[in-house]
Amino acid sequence: xxxxxxxxxxxxxxxQRILDAAVKLFYVDGINATGxxxxxxxxxxxxxxxxxxxxxxxxxxxxxxRHIREGIGDPVQPDSAASKRSPRSRxxxxxxxxxxxxxxxxxxxxxxxxxxxxxxxxxxxxxxEAHKRSYVDGVVALAQAAGAANPKLxxxxxxxxxxxxxxxxxxxxxxxxxxQARKAAQTLLDEAVSRGSR
Numbered sequence: 228x229x230x231x232x233x234x235x236x237x238x239x240x241x242x243q244r245i246l247d248a249a250v251k252l253f254y255v256d257g258i259n260a261t262g263x264x265x266x267x268x269x270x271x272x273x274x275x276x277x278x279x280x281x282x283x284x285x286x287x288x289x290x291x292x293r294h295i296r297e298g299i300g301d302p303v304q305p306d307s308a309a310s311k312r313s314p315r316s317r318x319x320x321x322x323x324x325x326x327x328x329x330x331x332x333x334x335x336x337x338x339x340x341x342x343x344x345x346x347x348x349x350x351x352x353x354x355x356e357a358h359k360r361s362y363v364d365g366v367v368a369l370a371q372a373a374g375a376a377n378p379k380l381x382x383x384x385x386x387x388x389x390x391x392x393x394x395x396x397x398x399x400x401x402x403x404x405x406x407q408a409r410k411a412a413q414t415l416l417d418e419a420v421s422r423g424s425r
Contacts, residue, residue, distance in 0.1 A: 241276050244271060244272060
């Protein structure tokens with residue numbers, strides 16, 4: 228008796244399966260290392276079906292980043308419960324170790340995409356830049372709400388710390404840079420708020 232079941236191909240939900248496959252493969256294996264054929268195979272669609280939904284691999288990458296952005300929401304204001312927490316606790320929460328599954332730490336998908344696109348995918352660069360600028364603006368707003376003397380300076384410092392923690396934890400495959408960055412963020416925050424209250 229043959230129990231082998233062929234994977235479902237085409238049909239409804241193909242676009243979502245392509246996106247789900249992109250989220251998994253682009254983040255874990257990298258954008259450049261993931262070819263269209265592998266993406267189609269993982270999504271259980273033909274290459275023809277993939278191209279019916281997305282005119283190019285770049286279009287898949289762009290939608291992947293938009294999808295990630297919607298999925299993670301706004302890390303500065305992640306949910307309705309965030310408004311009940313103090314600006315200080317929300318700032319420090321940015322430096323908690325990001326949830327992850329098995330395997331090596333991969334860092335920020337937007338940073339990874341910027342590095343891999345490296346001038347070859349201008350639309351991807353625009354999406355990444357808009358996301359990062361929005362993130363910095365959000366941290367500046369939180370710094371202002373926390374009472375920082377110079378919220379723009381503090382917001383930019385915290386954003387750089389965040390990026391550094393993400394990059395270092397990825398390079399070392401070690402979550403400890405997040406705890407170190409959180410301590411540094413606490414020091415910067417305390418100093419900026421104490422100057423603001425003088």
